[in-house]
Amino acid sequence: MRNALSIIREIAPGAAPAIVSALARQSAIEDAKITTPLRLAHFLAQVAVETAGFTRLRESGRYSAKRIVEVFGVGKHSAAVTPAEAKKLAGNEYALFERVYGLGNPKKARELGNIKVGDGYRFRGGGAMHTTGRNGYDLVGLADDPDLIETADHCLRPALDYWERNGCNGLADQNDIRAVTRRINGGYNGYAERVAWFNRLWPLLRSDREPEQSWKVAHPSEMTKLLQGQLVQLGYDLKVDGRYGPATTAAVVAFQRANGLKPDGIAGDLTKSALASRLSITAAAPGSEAVAEPPRAAPPVATGFSLAAIGEGGQRLIDQAGVLQAYAGLSDWVGYGALMLTGAGVGIIAIGVVRSYVIPAIWPATAPVPA
Numbered sequence: 001m002r003n004a005l006s007i008i009r010e011i012a013p014g015a016a017p018a019i020v021s022a023l024a025r026q027s028a029i030e031d032a033k034i035t036t037p038l039r040l041a042h043f044l045a046q047v048a049v050e051t052a053g054f055t056r057l058r059e060s061g062r063y064s065a066k067r068i069v070e071v072f073g074v075g076k077h078s079a080a081v082t083p084a085e086a087k088k089l090a091g092n093e094y095a096l097f098e099r100v101y102g103l104g105n106p107k108k109a110r111e112l113g114n115i116k117v118g119d120g121y122r123f124r125g126g127g128a129m130h131t132t133g134r135n136g137y138d139l140v141g142l143a144d145d146p147d148l149i150e151t152a153d154h155c156l157r158p159a160l161d162y163w164e165r166n167g168c169n170g171l172a173d174q175n176d177i178r179a180v181t182r183r184i185n186g187g188y189n190g191y192a193e194r195v196a197w198f199n200r201l202w203p204l205l206r207s208d209r210e211p212e213q214s215w216k217v218a219h220p221s222e223m224t225k226l227l228q229g230q231l232v233q234l235g236y237d238l239k240v241d242g243r244y245g246p247a248t249t250a251a252v253v254a255f256q257r258a259n260g261l262k263p264d265g266i267a268g269d270l271t272k273s274a275l276a277s278r279l280s281i282t283a284a285a286p287g288s289e290a291v292a293e294p295p296r297a298a299p300p301v302a303t304g305f306s307l308a309a310i311g312e313g314g315q316r317l318i319d320q321a322g323v324l325q326a327y328a329g330l331s332d333w334v335g336y337g338a339l340m341l342t343g344a345g346v347g348i349i350a351i352g353v354v355r356s357y358v359i360p361a362i363w364p365a366t367a368p369v370p371a
Contacts, residue, residue, distance in 0.1 A: 001036070001037050001040070001205060001207065002204065003026050003029075004023040004026070004029055005020070005024045007040075007044065007201065008020060008044075008054060010204065011201070011204070012048070012053055012054040014054075014055060015054035016051070016057055017152070018152040019047075019051065019057065019128065019155060021152035022152050022153075022156035025156070028156060028157070029160065032160040032161075032164045032169075034160075034169065036173075037202070037205035037210065038172055038175060038202075038217060039169050039172040039173065040201075040205055041172075041202045041205050041206075042168070042171075042175075042177065043168070044197070045194050045195075045198035046129060046180060046181070046194060047128045047129060047159065048193075048194075049190045049193045049197060050128065050130045050184070057126060057127060057128070057150040057155050058124065058125070058149075059125030059126065059130055059132070060093070061092075061093030061094075061121075061124065062091055063089075063090060063091075063096065064091075065086040065087045065089075065090040066086075068081055068090060069081060069082075069083055071189065072086075072096075077100065077108075078107050079099060079104070079105045079108065081100065093121065093124075097120040097121040097124045098118070098120040098121055099120070100120065101119075101120035101121075101132065101133065102114050102117070103117060103119075111133070112132060112133025112134060112136070113133050113134040113136075114133055115134065119133075119134055123136070123137050123143075126146060126149035126150060126155075127149040127150070127155045127156070127158045127159055128155050128156050128158070129159035129162060129184060131158040131159070131162070136158070136162075137149070137158075139161070140154075140158040140161060142154060142158070163184075167183070168180055168183055168184070171183060173219045174218050174219050174220070174224070174243075175214050175215050175218030176218075176221060176224070176244060177195060177198060178191075178244075178266050178267070181194050188264075188266060188268075191264075191266070198214075215243050215246075216245075218244075220241060220242025221242045221243070222242065224243065224248065225240055225241070225242040227248070227252075227272075227275075228241070228248055228251075230276075230279055231248075231252070231255060233279060233282065234255065234278060234279070236254065238251055249265040250265075252265050252267050252271065255271070255275070256271060256274075259274045261274060
């Protein structure tokens with residue numbers, strides 16, 4: 001297997017010197033048990049996106065207003081930055097990171113351990129995987145001097161520590177780039193880029209004995225087997241082998257399109273909930289390869305709004321309530337407003353659950369099944 005340094009020199013000639021020096025320490029990579037082509041390809045793909053192609057070791061906050069809304073806007077991040085706010089924050093790194101990671105976003109600040117004014121900026125993303133927050137820096141002994149995370153001696157260590165500690169090797173063995181991305185990023189930001197980097201890296205790292213298709217060398221995943229089994233029960237033609245290959249992705253996309261979800265091929269929480277809902281109202285026996293009758297769905301309620309949209313709307317209100325709660329000390333009315341927003345958010349989510357589970361059971365209506 002080729003080492004990381006030779007790969008980086010080939011695909012990223014403009015890589016930051018600190019990253020190049022750090023990746024030359026092969027023993028550190030092996031100590032983190034990144035010892036197979038599949039594991040190294042996944043690791044480097046994540047690092048590539050987090051560091052803007054191996055060139056940047058500190059998160060940049062010089063975003064345009066449009067980009068701020070895309071990354072930290074309502075429904076995208078707990079900060080729920082509005083377009084009007086984004087215009088004021090554009091180009092101001094300190095103000096942006098204080099708003100999204102610091103005390104301007106109490107929920108995220110508590111999660112990251114950012115307890116002082118300035119912590120949002122001081123402990124912004126850094127290193128090979130953009131370690132973020134006072135807690136993360138403290139875990140690797142850099143809380144007293146966070147700028148050290150940009151040096152060759154320290155930029156890779158937090159990434160390797162996080163990778164191993166959070167079970168990413170096992171996810172890489174299953175070739176589950178969706179789960180790896182969620183574990184590293186907390187969501188799916190830059191997912192397409194991570195896939196693109198992986199697709200560049202895998203051919204360079206695989207041995208001649210390994211197939212060109214990375215999913216064919218993956219270890220079977222019990223979660224993927226469960227997903228495939230559920231899709232089979234709904235009539236999709238799949239082999240239940242625990243490997244998330246093109247056929248499984250295509251089936252997930254087809255199911256998402258048929259159920260008003262974003263057709264991205266990622267079996268996330270909403271997709272899994274929709275699968276469970278559909279299975280609960282079908283007559284297919286467990287393990288059957290075809291559906292006895294077409295799955296049923298509720299008649300249209302609140303036309304134009306999917307379960308995903310309803311759930312997202314409720315969560316947005318709850319996130320905004322968290323922001324408002326930070327200023328509750330200014331007035332009792334502010335505190336009352338935060339409580340009302342929280343209640344409204346919970347109520348909207350409850351409506352989504354009723355719409356998805358209760359109504360279909362009471363008033364079923366036949367829905368088409370994808371071929």
